[in-house]
Amino acid sequence: xxxxxxxxxxxxxxxxxxxxxxxxxxxxxxxxxxxxxxxxxxxxxxxxxxxxxxxxxxxxxxxxxxxxxxxxxxxxxxxxxxxxxxxxxxxxxxxxxxxxxxxxxxxxxxxxxxxxxxxxxxxxxxxxxxxxxxxxxxxxxxxxxxxxxxxxxxxx
Numbered sequence: 001x002x003x004x005x006x007x008x009x010x011x012x013x014x015x016x017x018x019x020x021x022x023x024x025x026x027x028x029x030x031x032x033x034x035x036x037x038x039x040x041x042x043x044x045x046x047x048x049x050x051x052x053x054x055x056x057x058x059x060x061x062x063x064x065x066x067x068x069x070x071x072x073x074x075x076x077x078x079x080x081x082x083x084x085x086x087x088x089x090x091x092x093x094x095x096x097x098x099x100x101x102x103x104x105x106x107x108x109x110x111x112x113x114x115x116x117x118x119x120x121x122x123x124x125x126x127x128x129x130x131x132x133x134x135x136x137x138x139x140x141x142x143x144x145x146x147x148x149x150x151x152x153x154x155x156x
Contacts, residue, residue, distance in 0.1 A: 001125070001126045001127075001129065001132065002016075002017045002123065002124070002125055002126075003015065003016060003017075003022060003123075003124045003126065003136065004016075004017075004114070004121055004122065004123055004124070005111075005121050005122040005124060005136075005139055005140065005143065006120070006121035006122075007121065007143075008024070008025075010026075010027045011024065011025045011026045011027045011036070012024075012025035012140060012143070013025070014038075014136060021041055022040075022041075023038050023039060023040060023041075023046065023136065024038075024039055024041070025037070025038050025039075025140055026039070032052070032053075032054075033050055033051055033052045033053070034050070034051040034144075035048065035049070035050055035051070036048070036049040036050075036051070036140060036144070037049075038063075038133065038136065038137065038140070046063060046133045047061060047062065047063035047133045047134070047136070047137045048061075048062045048063070049061050049062075049137055049140060049141060049144075051141075051144060051145075056071070056072070057072065057145060058070060058071045058072070059141040059144075059145070061134065061137045061138075061141070063133040063134050063137055064130075064131075064133055064134060066084060066085075066134075067084055068082060068083065068084040068085055068134065068137075069082070069083040069084060070082055070083075070138065070141050071083070072145060078092055078093045078094040079091075079092075079093050079098065080093065080138065080141070080142070082138075085134075086102055086103045087100050087101065087102060087108055088100070088101050088102075088103070089101075093142045093145075096111065096112065096113040096122060096142075097111065097112045097113070098110075098111055098142070099111075100135060100138060102128075106127075106128075107127045108126070108127060108128045108131055108135055109124060109125065109126045109127065109128075109131070109135035109138070109139070110124070110125045110127075111123070111124050111125075111139050111142070122139065122143070124136065124139055
């Protein structure tokens with residue numbers, strides 16, 4: 001499944017290949033953290049992301065009745081360590097090009113920067129339909145983490 005992630009004010013919008021809104025992502029700032037809510041156009045909440053900064057910035061993702069924690073990691077490249085999942089990263093999140101793989105090395109999601117009729121943003125290819133919400137959440141965490149560092153990973 002191909003989706004497009006685009007910055008929309010303080011939040012994000014996710015479009016399908018026909019430029020229809022598939023999800024909206026609203027950002028709420030709280031005292032010590034930020035909260036992002038991913039909703040369908042029918043206002044069904046599919047994922048809740050908390051962005052916390054306690055000695056280091058990390059994300060907690062609640063979706064598919066699971067809780068995941070994403071911690072930024074700088075090794076050979078910039079990626080996330082994902083607690084609560086068997087998924088691994090390949091590529092460089094800072095460049096906006098990365099893939100997420102399962103332990104058997106089957107792809108779950110790929111992301112790359114794109115420019116087109118839907119505007120500038122990121123193209124997401126999600127290969128495991130059951131993990132659509134989590135894969136989308138990871139892409140949003142990557143974009144938000146880089147924007148918190150003063151970069152603009154998802155053009156407006």
